Amino acid sequence: xxxxxxxxxxxxxxxxxxxxxxxxxxxxxxxxxxxxxxxxxxxxxxxxxxxxxxxxxxxxxxxxxxxxxxxxxxxxxxxxxxxxxxxxxxxxxxxxxxxxxxxxxxxxxxxxxxxxxxxxxxxxxxxxxxxxxxxxxxxxxxxxxxxxxxxxxxxxxxxxxxxxxxxxxxxxxxxxxxxxxxxxxxxxxxxxxxxxxxxxxxxxxxxxxxxxxxxxxxxxxxxxxxxxxxxxxxxxxxxxxxxxxxxxxxxxxxxxxxxxxxxxxxxxxxxxxxxxxxxxxxxxxxxxxxxxxxxxxxxxxxxxxxxxxxxxxxxxxxxxxxxxxxxxxxxxxxxxxxxxxxxxxxxxxxxxxxxxxxxxxxxxxxxxxxxxxxxxxxxxxxxxxxxxxxxxxxxxxxxxxxxxxxxxxxxxxxxxxxxxxxxxxxxxxxxxxxxxxxxxxxxxxxxxxxxxxxxxxxxxxxxxxxxxxxxxxxxxxxxxxxxxxxxxxxx
Amino acid sequence: xxxxxxxxxxxxxxxxxxxxxxxxxxxxxxxxxxxxxxxxxxxxxxxxxxxxxxxxxxxxxxxxxxxxxxxxxxxxxxxxxxxxxxxxxxxxxxxxxxxxxxxxxxxxxxxxxxxxxxxxxxxxxxxxxxxxxxxxxxxxxxxxxxxxxxxxxxxxxxxxxxxxxxxxxxxxxxxxxxxxxxxxxxxxxxxxxxxxxxxxxxxxxxxxxxxxxxxxxxxxxxxxxxxxxxxxxxx
Ligand SMILES: [Zn+2]
Ligand SMILES: [Zn+2]
Ligand SMILES: [Zn+2]
Ligand SMILES: [Zn+2]
Numbered sequence: 001x002x003x004x005x006x007x008x009x010x011x012x013x014x015x016x017x018x019x020x021x022x023x024x025x026x027x028x029x030x031x032x033x034x035x036x037x038x039x040x041x042x043x044x045x046x047x048x049x050x051x052x053x054x055x056x057x058x059x060x061x062x063x064x065x066x067x068x069x070x071x072x073x074x075x076x077x078x079x080x081x082x083x084x085x086x087x088x089x090x091x092x093x094x095x096x097x098x099x100x101x102x103x104x105x106x107x108x109x110x111x112x113x114x115x116x117x118x119x120x121x122x123x124x125x126x127x128x129x130x131x132x133x134x135x136x137x138x139x140x141x142x143x144x145x146x147x148x149x150x151x152x153x154x155x156x157x158x159x160x161x162x163x164x165x166x167x168x169x170x171x172x173x174x175x176x177x178x179x180x181x182x183x184x185x186x187x188x189x190x191x192x193x194x195x196x197x198x199x200x201x202x203x204x205x206x207x208x209x210x211x212x213x214x215x216x217x218x219x220x221x222x223x224x225x226x227x228x229x230x231x232x233x234x235x236x237x238x239x240x241x242x243x244x245x246x247x248x249x250x251x252x253x254x255x256x257x258x259x260x261x262x263x264x265x266x267x268x269x270x271x272x273x274x275x276x277x278x279x280x281x282x283x284x285x286x287x288x289x290x291x292x293x294x295x296x297x298x299x300x301x302x303x304x305x306x307x308x309x310x311x312x313x314x315x316x317x318x319x320x321x322x323x324x325x326x327x328x329x330x331x332x333x334x335x336x337x338x339x340x341x342x343x344x345x346x347x348x349x350x351x352x353x354x355x356x357x358x359x360x361x362x363x364x365x366x367x368x369x370x371x372x373x374x375x376x377x378x379x380x381x382x383x384x385x386x387x388x389x390x391x392x393x394x395x396x397x398x399x400x401x402x403x404x405x406x407x408x409x410x411x412x413x414x415x416x417x418x419x420x421x422x423x424x425x426x427x428x429x430x431x432x433x434x435x436x437x438x439x440x441x442x443x444x445x446x447x448x449x450x451x452x453x454x455x456x457x458x459x460x461x462x463x464x465x466x467x468x469x470x471x472x473x474x475x476x477x478x479x480x481x482x483x484x485x486x487x488x489x490x491x
Numbered sequence: 492x493x494x495x496x497x498x499x500x501x502x503x504x505x506x507x508x509x510x511x512x513x514x515x516x517x518x519x520x521x522x523x524x525x526x527x528x529x530x531x532x533x534x535x536x537x538x539x540x541x542x543x544x545x546x547x548x549x550x551x552x553x554x555x556x557x558x559x560x561x562x563x564x565x566x567x568x569x570x571x572x573x574x575x576x577x578x579x580x581x582x583x584x585x586x587x588x589x590x591x592x593x594x595x596x597x598x599x600x601x602x603x604x605x606x607x608x609x610x611x612x613x614x615x616x617x618x619x620x621x622x623x624x625x626x627x628x629x630x631x632x633x634x635x636x637x638x639x640x641x642x643x644x645x646x647x648x649x650x651x652x653x654x655x656x657x658x659x660x661x662x663x664x665x666x667x668x669x670x671x672x673x674x675x676x677x678x679x680x681x682x683x684x685x686x687x688x689x690x691x692x693x694x695x696x697x698x699x700x701x702x703x704x705x706x707x708x709x710x711x712x713x714x715x716x717x718x719x720x721x722x723x724x725x726x
Contacts (some may be wrong), residue, residue, distance in 0.1 A: 051633070093494070098599035099644075101631050111598060118597035118635065 041236040043128035045253025066132035074123030084110035088275030137194040154162040159186035175445025176315040293438035314488035319454035320480040329461040338356035359407035363433035385409040415442040428462035440472035453480035495522035532582040541578040578725035618691035621648040642693040686714035696724040
């Protein structure tokens, strides 16, 4: 077995070999060839490294020879600049060289997508060039009894229309609007037409949360959950729920691409997503952006009439979003160094502790949070801290929900996705750069989520107001105003 | 490139007279935050393998050696085969992730971040030539490089390919006993004469020490005076 594998490897990678010069991908496959439907399903709409095709190594060659599979170079050079064929990276700092034993040369590789396996100068990305796999048309894929609010309904209709007409749409929905439900009918429509749908989000947590919900409401549909470390990569999936990162493995695959929380990584998302979504969607396809805090790029596209949009300014429970308070608390850093919690902050926490109100306190950095934790634990022993790499993150959030801990200190990692009844939130060092407008809006969006407790306090403790803080407050007030004007809130 | 090699966090630009005068471009390195997550093996270490003796119960430390090394040294077949191993850091979760990205994902350049430490540690050892632990040809094709060779190259050494693999089975599939008493996994490359030479070998992790000792034994049988090793991690 292993000798066979090695010889195949060598035939694909040795630099003198010219048998596999099938770099043109538009060959017409020979009709007489009995192709593998497994490979067709697996490779349709994807671009994968040789290593990722381990189950198909034996049959790959004959499919290439007959024109049913093809490859293109992993890296290309344009105007003296390297471009990664998988992730689209062309930042020269994210390329480097190594002495490659496959091609016996100094091989350049892309570091941007290295966690998916190395794409280097001698890598080939394999794709399916035979007849595309046709997904079935499902008559009644949606098993959902719920109803949509007035505001959700109009967004849902526009999303269905975008799917039908292969258009683009921005759904700008406030935190707590119930944006997942808005998608149900759009996905239903796509599946009825035999279309392939991808729902992409930057964060693995969100994928893990969405998958069971979609499996419940689309019980007959093959749904593939893709994220770093997922074991469902072999599934073709008519509905793919994926991290945006995993999108890079696809190529002209989707008829409908829905991008959730477009702004979750404000600094890199626009560029990366652009590349990933252009590559993974079909030339004729629809794209729906879903967010509570659209980037300025998306907003300007809407303004210039380049992108249709629908705004849902009100929450599902028809109550306005709590407007954050801005409270000056002096140099909190200095205070922590002196082993003291600034008095106003201390007062805020004591009040929550006395009244058993669960709370989240957001910190700008792990270090400051960990330094401050013992001070907070003096107020209550069970206060805990969480950050992105905390293996107990989920358990800690669950204990907060169950009332086993009174409150959590956290980095911005919990700015999204946490819904806990009666929760209140504070930010420490709200003037720090990491607290962008969108981060602050998301944080405020954690509060008052449940219909039973639609209000609550959000306080930004700061050492000088910033434009982001003011914009966040303006943003929330503007949404509440629109909701009132449209009659979407009851007061 | 002024970003951390691992987390890509922007490195603070510490402009010193030295950097201004020499106009040197900065070598790839890890940021302070990442560096702080490497655990240097502190306190008493096993005289042979660098293992921290700090947490070990008394009965597991014999004459400054950990029990494992003591057993190796008691066995006349393995006595003195490996003179000394120096490991840079404890194999904690952080280093585990970093080594996985280096070795399995193939992010070759990460080794450059260890360069300074490797050079510093190598001055404590005595050697004339450096020999990499060979990979099977399947593994080498799969990974695209040999991590052992990469370590030696980063130290500015010219690896001498004195060893080859005798078979290709994955080591992790066997138990420790099987591994230790298994027939030879390395062979001497034809025509190698190491008479009187002191040899340095490098590997990413020291786990049981059996890989390094098997390699050392072949080198010593070929006439090497002594063999010592460096690893990034001590498991
Ligand atoms: Zn890339
Ligand atoms: Zn190469
Ligand atoms: Zn770093
Ligand atoms: Zn030892």
